[in-house]
Amino acid sequence: MNHYPHLASRVFNTPLLIHPQKLDAIVSGLGQRLLGSPLAPVAAAAVASAEAPAPAMFSTRKGARAERGYMVTDGVAVLGVQGALVHRSQFVMADSSFLLGYNQIAADLEDAMGNADVHAVLLAFDSPGGEVAGAFELAERMQDMSGRKPMRAIADNLAASAAYLAASAADEVAITSTAYAGSIGVVMRHVDFSRALQNDGVAVTHIFAGDHKVDGNPYEPLPKEVRAALQADVEGLYTMFVDAVAKHRGIEAEQVRGTRAAVFRGAAAVDARLADRVATADQLLTELAALRGRSYPAGPGARVATALTTGASMSGNSQEQGGAPSAHSNNPAASSVSAADIERARAEGAQGERARVTAILGHALAAAHMPLALQCIATGLSADQSTAILGAAGPAASAVPAAIPAAAAAAAGGGEFARAMAAIGNPAVSGVEGAAPQAEQPGAVSATWDRAFRISPAGR
Structure with a gap:
């Protein structure tokens, strides 16, 4: 018997942007409660990862909490993106866990961008990813916020799948030496209980209208044509995922596809161009805190538009003051600018500061x-x-x-x-x-x- 059909429908027979081993752990830990029937166990390590609480960002820096809950350290808003990600935040009674919603991440970012006490934002990721619904919208919202204040991301243990999609939209992506990033792919699980029900003397009859109304149901084997349709849906989402990361990172889509949904640790993620450098959360906090004396606009409509050729911006700050954009900047004005132009702008900004x-x-x-x-x-x-x-x-x-x-x-x-x-x-x-x-x-x-x-x- 399915005790939590609303939750089962979000785990099975639906495309997910999540690390597959994490999905196996969720299925193993919650399968019997969600579906009313035990499923084959997975490796003990995977089960442990599902049950263990997500660690906090590894940092010695402390700060006050803003009204929305993110931490502010020396003018830097630190947003923790931890655990499984869903369209909207919710508390799950089945295992007493909290699922972080893309909506909450976006709301925290908007609040930080409009907070006069915040001049920069750091997103610390320790997440295997999650649902498709809302993931691409969050990445687009982050792109829209690009340029208002410096926004950096760090893989602090894990930034996989949907979590990496969001991280890639930041101005810069860092990774700790022992963290993992990647898993750029889409996964779907289908469960077939037809034989188990038959052995128990249970038969399920579908009464429906519309040829595809019960496609992918767990009470019968998956027909070939239904499997093909689900595979096509997964392939389409995969293309969207690849194209989004390629755009955010300023690399070719084929290079993203070349990762083959693998995860990369530390320097290997930098070599794969999924991260810009190996660093710690404390390093990024120190660097961003050093920008505190520089002027950044506040408010939901504030934006700094940097002119790379002159080193000036619409806010009146020099580029050196506003922070030079990375090679994969989300700023449309920067997308057609060469690396030489960026280096020249940096040199001009440094000369002006001297x-x-x-x-x-x-x-x-x-x-x-x-x-x-x-x-x-x-x-x-x-x-x-x-x-x-x-x-x-x-x-x-x-x-x-x-x-x-x-x-x-x-x-x-x-x-x-x-x-x-x-x-x-x-x-x-x-x-x-x-x-x-x-x-x-x-x-x-x-x-x-x-x-x-x-x-x-x-x-x-």
């Missing part, structure tokens, strides 16, 4: 107000804005600290650019050596900013 920092540190009053100058650098103010602030600070004892590059690197949050700045040495901008910088008092710094931006005490 000019900005040099101009700020070269100001006549920078040495006298070094903490203020470094604050201007770290918060991404332009050279003109910084000049106004330093000019409003007024004259003081000038001095150039001996470790400007190291201090600037610390204020900028580290990274390759900061290390490069630290390596080129301290430019002699004032001709004065040896004195330590004066410490800025909070009240003095605040007053300086007020004078620079013409803010009166009454207007605070």
Whole structure:
């Protein structure tokens, strides 16, 4: 007897974007409860994977939870995509488990993109995939959000099938050294209980209208023509899956097909071009947190449109500020741009950033107000804005600290650019050596900013 027909219909006789071993584990663990009859056991390891709770993202970084439940760490929204995925989130009474819905993932992403406290998004995947319904729609929603804020994905244990489809739509895909990614394929299970029912003296009679109304039912063997029709449906979904990943990753569809629905671990996933690099969740969090001082728009309609040839964007930020797109960017403007154009844009952005920092540190009053100058650098103010602030600070004892590059690197949050700045040495901008910088008092710094931006005490 089928105790949970609504659940059985979502596991059997329907195409799924799920890792096949995970499907075997689900069938083994829930088959008797779903169908009222025991099924052949699968490997113990597969059963264990079905029963064990999905581990949390491996990270030492902690943060506050937003209203929707995702975690915010240093301005980075971390969305955990764990467990089996379905069209809509639900709690399953059969085994007391929670199934994560594509609708919830999309809603969390939309919320994070409109959250003024969030400047970047990290999706951490530990999922075997799940239902077809909603999977492609989620990937399309993620593409629509591309460019609004940096959005990266990491396979943190497993990003398979539908989970990988979603991950591939991010700006960049990373994978830990022991994680798996791939399983780009479609699977369907059909169960035939006709012989078991016959042995028990049970006969099922179908009374129906319409030639295909009972196609694929579990009470009779699967006819050849029905099997052919189901195979055609699976092949069509497979083509959609392959084309979507090829589009997201910027590679040929044949290369995606060449993976033959296999899963790849760590560096092998990078070699297969399913991931961009091997990294840890903490690494990505650190990198994304370093973008906190840069300006990203908020709100559901906000979007940054980057012009690769000039390094400028519609929001007024340089490309270096907004983050250079990856080679497989979802931005339509980037889809026809060569790798050489991207590298040239990056070089131009880096050159502009060096000019900005040099101009700020070269100001006549920078040495006298070094903490203020470094604050201007770290918060991404332009050279003109910084000049106004330093000019409003007024004259003081000038001095150039001996470790400007190291201090600037610390204020900028580290990274390759900061290390490069630290390596080129301290430019002699004032001709004065040896004195330590004066410490800025909070009240003095605040007053300086007020004078620079013409803010009166009454207007605070």
